[in-house]
Amino acid sequence: MLSRSADSLFWLxxxxxxxxxxxxxxxxxxxxxxxxxxxGAEGDEWRSLLIATGCExxxxxxxxEASQENVVDFLVRDPDNPTxxxxxxxxxxxxxxxxxxxxxxxxxxALNDSWxxxxxAEFQGERLPGFLEWVRERVLLxxxxxxxxxxxxxxxxxxxxxxxxxxxxxxxxxxxVKHHLLAPAQQATVEYAQWQAILQSVSAxxxxxxxxxxxxxxAKIAELLILRPELPRSLTACHGRVLEVLDRxxxxxxxxxxxxxxxxxxxxxxxxYGRIEEILSAGLHEYxxxxxxxxxxxxxxxxxxxxxA
Numbered sequence: 001m002l003s004r005s006a007d008s009l010f011w012l013x014x015x016x017x018x019x020x021x022x023x024x025x026x027x028x029x030x031x032x033x034x035x036x037x038x039x040g041a042e043g044d045e046w047r048s049l050l051i052a053t054g055c056e057x058x059x060x061x062x063x064x065e066a067s068q069e070n071v072v073d074f075l076v077r078d079p080d081n082p083t084x085x086x087x088x089x090x091x092x093x094x095x096x097x098x099x100x101x102x103x104x105x106x107x108x109x110a111l112n113d114s115w116x117x118x119x120x121a122e123f124q125g126e127r128l129p130g131f132l133e134w135v136r137e138r139v140l141l142x143x144x145x146x147x148x149x150x151x152x153x154x155x156x157x158x159x160x161x162x163x164x165x166x167x168x169x170x171x172x173x174x175x176x177v178k179h180h181l182l183a184p185a186q187q188a189t190v191e192y193a194q195w196q197a198i199l200q201s202v203s204a205x206x207x208x209x210x211x212x213x214x215x216x217x218x219a220k221i222a223e224l225l226i227l228r229p230e231l232p233r234s235l236t237a238c239h240g241r242v243l244e245v246l247d248r249x250x251x252x253x254x255x256x257x258x259x260x261x262x263x264x265x266x267x268x269x270x271x272x273y274g275r276i277e278e279i280l281s282a283g284l285h286e287y288x289x290x291x292x293x294x295x296x297x298x299x300x301x302x303x304x305x306x307x308x309a
């Protein structure tokens with residue numbers, strides 16, 4: 001495959017996943033901001049969301065206050081924010097157009113129809129929750145079209161690679177910005193609700209109760225989202241998928257491997273054999289910061305080996 005095609009497919013997977021992740025984060029921030037107000041607790045959900053999405057510096061370069069209105073506008077439609085929902089869909093569609101023949105009719109239709117509707121969508125005020133749910137549904141539709149209709153060749157693998165890497169980065173960032181809530185001493189009503197919000201942001205609240213059959217506990221939440229391979233958005237599952245896809249790409253290229261394959265194997269092994277007690281005792285924030293950095297380095301190595309080589 002040509003490197004420019006691999007690049008477009010890789011980033012098609014990343015941008016569609018990123019749009020859904022931003023929508024998830026906005027939905028949770030909206031719920032938690034309302035709950036904090038009802039309970040008379042001071043919350044900083046909107047600033048936390050900016051940190052989790054990596055947008056805080058760019059946001060405060062344009063705005064003085066992290067209010068709901070400002071943050072929602074910045075993370076949905078601001079053309080200067082490449083992480084915004086509309087920007088992500090625009091970038092995904094641009095990449096899809098450049099590899100149009102590698103995509104199925106259903107994939108292109110799902111993405112193109114979403115883009116056409118998105119340009120005229122209303123998301124202010126009471127329409128915001130419905131809009132965010134719609135964004136998630138459109139990304140699920142695109143992913144479902146890919147799962148059901150795309151040939152399992154290299155184009156498929158590069159889309160999956162981008163999706164898995166972006167998902168791993170999002171889970172680590174989400175946990176890192178909320179790491180203080182996973183300290184065992186946190187037991188207040190607001191903190192318990194925020195534990196629920198952390199799980200809801202990755203669609204894992206029901207999964208938690210299925211796996212642990214117990215009330216929410218910080219250490220178990222951290223374990224589920226970091227180490228449990230059953231959860232599709234856990235760090236272990238995401239990096240396991242990255243390693244699997246890289247191995248399949250290498251197998252189709254006569255075993256050609258590079259530094260990205262070594263790094264992916266090392267990261268997955270670290271997660272697969274990790275223990276939550278050791279992670280928490282050494283410092284959850286330090287662990288997650290390191291994972292975010294390593295995931296970014298892995299993405300750079302993938303691009304260096306397959307795209308810029």
